[in-house]
Amino acid sequence: MKTRFSSHYRFMFLATLAVVCACAPVLRAEWGSLRANNRRGRGPEIERGHPEAARAEERRRLDIEAERRHAFYWAGYRPGLAVSVLPAGYVQVAIGGVGFYYYDGVYFQPTTAGAYAVVASPVSVIVPQVPNGAEAIAVGPTTYYFAGGAFYLQQPTGFAVVPAPLGVTVTGLPPGAAPVTLNGAIYYTTGSAYFRPVMQAGVTVYVTARP
Amino acid sequence: MKTALLISCGLALSIWTAPAQQQTNIAPQADRVLSAACQYLAEAPWFSLTAEVWREHVTASGQKLQFTRTVSMDVKRPNRLHMEITSPHTQRGFWYDGKSLTVLDRLPNLFSMAAMPGTLDAALDKARDDFGIDLPLADLAVSDPYSNATAKVLKGTYYGLSPVLGINCHHLAFTQENVDWQIWIQDGPQPLIRKFVITHKQDAGAPEFTALITKWDLTDRIADSDFVFEPPREASAIEMRLDQPKRNEDAPAQPAPLSSPKSK
Numbered sequence: 001m002k003t004r005f006s007s008h009y010r011f012m013f014l015a016t017l018a019v020v021c022a023c024a025p026v027l028r029a030e031w032g033s034l035r036a037n038n039r040r041g042r043g044p045e046i047e048r049g050h051p052e053a054a055r056a057e058e059r060r061r062l063d064i065e066a067e068r069r070h071a072f073y074w075a076g077y078r079p080g081l082a083v084s085v086l087p088a089g090y091v092q093v094a095i096g097g098v099g100f101y102y103y104d105g106v107y108f109q110p111t112t113a114g115a116y117a118v119v120a121s122p123v124s125v126i127v128p129q130v131p132n133g134a135e136a137i138a139v140g141p142t143t144y145y146f147a148g149g150a151f152y153l154q155q156p157t158g159f160a161v162v163p164a165p166l167g168v169t170v171t172g173l174p175p176g177a178a179p180v181t182l183n184g185a186i187y188y189t190t191g192s193a194y195f196r197p198v199m200q201a202g203v204t205v206y207v208t209a210r211p
Numbered sequence: 212m213k214t215a216l217l218i219s220c221g222l223a224l225s226i227w228t229a230p231a232q233q234q235t236n237i238a239p240q241a242d243r244v245l246s247a248a249c250q251y252l253a254e255a256p257w258f259s260l261t262a263e264v265w266r267e268h269v270t271a272s273g274q275k276l277q278f279t280r281t282v283s284m285d286v287k288r289p290n291r292l293h294m295e296i297t298s299p300h301t302q303r304g305f306w307y308d309g310k311s312l313t314v315l316d317r318l319p320n321l322f323s324m325a326a327m328p329g330t331l332d333a334a335l336d337k338a339r340d341d342f343g344i345d346l347p348l349a350d351l352a353v354s355d356p357y358s359n360a361t362a363k364v365l366k367g368t369y370y371g372l373s374p375v376l377g378i379n380c381h382h383l384a385f386t387q388e389n390v391d392w393q394i395w396i397q398d399g400p401q402p403l404i405r406k407f408v409i410t411h412k413q414d415a416g417a418p419e420f421t422a423l424i425t426k427w428d429l430t431d432r433i434a435d436s437d438f439v440f441e442p443p444r445e446a447s448a449i450e451m452r453l454d455q456p457k458r459n460e461d462a463p464a465q466p467a468p469l470s471s472p473k474s475k
Contacts, residue, residue, distance in 0.1 A: 032264065032266070032345055032346065032348065033349040033350045034359065034363075035349050035350050035353060038359075064278050066300040067300050067301070068268065185449075186447040197321050198323075199314050199342075199451045200452045202305070202342070203301075
């Protein structure tokens, strides 16, 4: 009996410790200065789940995004470019009777000259995997993935290219997006979607918009 | 039995509240060297520096990457700052003229401006708190670099002399709750900071911020006009967004209908 109670309270003790450790302050830090780290209520005092922790992570993500994306295949291609040989591992996809060669966020179609031209991401096409390095963008219960200028939504059979959802923030423009001034404000457009640049955490980000 | 439970709760509570109690324990030599460097810096009415900074990023798989940039900073106390952060992928300028902060993103040629308080200390805090802008090496621009650096230090240690960029430097290391940091200060009559490392020890992979200050200039007078932003040709003004989390949740979850706005 005594042994049973002892093990019971040992368990209680360890369980309490585990709960407390899980709730203990998680110390999120800023990037480049001690001053930002030491701000009252914003540095060491940040607790797990506190919005400030998410903000700190978001600021860091924005800060390195311009460099990070260059690791991914889709970052080097835009409509108008052409390759003579398709990348190894490409797959064939189609929508509405139109076929495409697809590789990691980039879509190709054969040209009359025997090459393969990069084309804009075709809406509604379904690809087997979300492109490497895609930004995950949570909008309520929905998670979009953004890579190579296209938004993807998970489907039972893969990931579908969808039109740009309104009001979401992305760190880069679709390749080939052109600036246009509308009602006195600058936007970038691909023809089908509009992106309004704003400065966030000292970095330019782009909000999908309907001017 | 109840006693055991109370003890466990008490112990747990003490662990949870422990970080609130801080005691500073800086070795005298570390304190002396840091204090001299900070005083030298604080007494400089203006200065310019060039630094190479590394920001580490830990991927989901645990791989560590270092992204490098060049930072140039001009400071004129008490209320002027100009900083340029450059790499092949990002080129941004920051101007604080005692009234406003302007950020210019040179690659897309976009700039954004926000009103700021009248001193560098207050402006750096407002930029950080309201707009999420944490300028690298901002610790060198504040009015009291020593108090700023040691505000949350628990322990400071002196590790002797070591070379940085071929210059003999005093190596100091400090511990805080949330970060550790190290600083290398030039030996001799000019106690210039040559290297600075912040270790984010609470984060997965303990990523570091590292700065090597390759060039200092405390002699050339900097004109006030150097801190005034002049928009480049055809630059466009954009909104400086307040730093708020989870903005996308405000957005509708439905894809936008295709629209054809009227071009002006």
